Amino acid sequence: MQVARASFTGTAIEWYDYFLYGSAAALVFPHVFFSELGSTAALLASFATFGVAFLFRPLGGIIFGHFGDKMSRKQALVITLLIMGIGTFAIGLLPSTGKVGILAPILLIVLRLIQGLGLGGEWGGAALMVVEHAPAERRGIYGVACQLGVPAGQLFSAGVLAIMALLPSDQFLSWGWRVPFLLSGALVVVGLYIRTRIPESPKFLAIKAAHKQPKLPIAEVFRHAKKTTLLLIFVQAASTVGYYLFTVYALSYVSSDLKLPQAWALTGVLIGAGVLLAAMPLYAALSDRIGRRPVYAAGTLFIGLYAVPFFWLLNTRNSGVIIFAIAAAIVFGYGPTGALHGPLYAEQYPTRYRYTGASVAYQFSSMVAGAPAALVAGALVAATGTTMSVSWYVIGAAFISLLCVFFLKETYRADLTKE
Numbered sequence: 001m002q003v004a005r006a007s008f009t010g011t012a013i014e015w016y017d018y019f020l021y022g023s024a025a026a027l028v029f030p031h032v033f034f035s036e037l038g039s040t041a042a043l044l045a046s047f048a049t050f051g052v053a054f055l056f057r058p059l060g061g062i063i064f065g066h067f068g069d070k071m072s073r074k075q076a077l078v079i080t081l082l083i084m085g086i087g088t089f090a091i092g093l094l095p096s097t098g099k100v101g102i103l104a105p106i107l108l109i110v111l112r113l114i115q116g117l118g119l120g121g122e123w124g125g126a127a128l129m130v131v132e133h134a135p136a137e138r139r140g141i142y143g144v145a146c147q148l149g150v151p152a153g154q155l156f157s158a159g160v161l162a163i164m165a166l167l168p169s170d171q172f173l174s175w176g177w178r179v180p181f182l183l184s185g186a187l188v189v190v191g192l193y194i195r196t197r198i199p200e201s202p203k204f205l206a207i208k209a210a211h212k213q214p215k216l217p218i219a220e221v222f223r224h225a226k227k228t229t230l231l232l233i234f235v236q237a238a239s240t241v242g243y244y245l246f247t248v249y250a251l252s253y254v255s256s257d258l259k260l261p262q263a264w265a266l267t268g269v270l271i272g273a274g275v276l277l278a279a280m281p282l283y284a285a286l287s288d289r290i291g292r293r294p295v296y297a298a299g300t301l302f303i304g305l306y307a308v309p310f311f312w313l314l315n316t317r318n319s320g321v322i323i324f325a326i327a328a329a330i331v332f333g334y335g336p337t338g339a340l341h342g343p344l345y346a347e348q349y350p351t352r353y354r355y356t357g358a359s360v361a362y363q364f365s366s367m368v369a370g371a372p373a374a375l376v377a378g379a380l381v382a383a384t385g386t387t388m389s390v391s392w393y394v395i396g397a398a399f400i401s402l403l404c405v406f407f408l409k410e411t412y413r414a415d416l417t418k419e
Contacts, residue, residue, distance in 0.1 A: 054116060
């Protein structure tokens with residue numbers, strides 16, 4: 001349980017940092033860093049900075065996966081949390097474009113890349129540490145501790161930003177939005193204290209004691225697990241595309257396209273994230289009973305079927321309906337899929353290169369599906385004038401994910417001690 005708590009706390013802080021940027025990219029950065037562009041161009045440029053971090057996430061997975069498979073999983077997690085926290089804190093100190101010109105967005109992009117590097121190395125280690133410590137028959141319910149950091153981070157970031165958004169618009173855009181970013185500094189200190197106290201993975205220590213660490217973990221992944229890695233890269237296409245559209249693009253769509261209060265969409269995200277904290281353990285426990293694939297497929301199918309009704313509900317312009325639409329998308333679409341990412345990825349690889357394999361597959365998946373999601377959605381609506389094109393985008397992602405689920409091997413009863 002100590003490892004599960006540490007995984008949850010550290011991952012929640014990491015995702016707080018990450019999703020805070022996503023919300024700010026929709027609501028703040030177009031005005032602060034891209035104000036000289038037209039409204040549509042400013043929004044697209046802001047979403048582009050959100051996406052650039054995905055380019056560095058696979059690199060972070062390779063670097064820290066290598067370190068975690070050869071030297072120490074625990075130390076890799078400490079370093080990645082520190083990197084992520086420094087990047088987020090520094091964003092809160094950035095001057096606006098009005099003060100330093102083009103240097104402001106350049107510095108924003110650099111710090112965003114640092115965020116991506118940290119998160120790229122963090123997730124795989126946090127997931128496998130819990131899975132490697134967990135009882136074999138309960139890896140799902142223990143492994144969800146890592147994934148609970150996603151809604152917790154989302155909940156906290158959206159909540160703090162929503163409170164600051166109550167300020168008058170000029171104050172919010174001048175200094176109010178900075179407070180949540182600066183708060184990350186205090187959170188990281190807490191996370192570092194917790195993570196430095198967890199034990200090293202026993203399965204990794206056994207490999208290290210026998211001097212069986214791979215010389216080059218990434219080479220082992222592509223030599224022995226090419227098919228598995230390819231399937232894992234695309235299996236969460238629907239989950240990733242859907243989640244970023246439901247939680248990032250929806251904020252912009254409601255406030256910019258529908259001209260409605262941004263607090264409505266933020267409230268939907270808050271409620272969805274809050275319910276998800278209770279729902280994800282249920283999905284994970286179910287996967288320990290019937291398998292990872294059936295639960296994951298059910299969530300993927302919901303995302304595909306919900307893609308069209310989601311925008312119908314937003315277009316009602318009714319506050320209650322909009323809040324429900326966003327919350328339901330998070331709980332019933334992302335919930336069953338996101339709950340299983342920890343065990344789903346970690347169980348597919350042997351201990352010798354599990355950190356690298358899980359990290360690389362997950363982060364390349366995020367780069368392929370997550371990086372362009374909000375940008376593509378905004379461009380599709382701008383080009384076609386209708387959200388139906390975005391719905392088809394989500395449906396296509398769901399089809400790809402379902403194919404990958406079908407071809408992945410079931411691992412909920414796999415023996416992780418076998419190499």
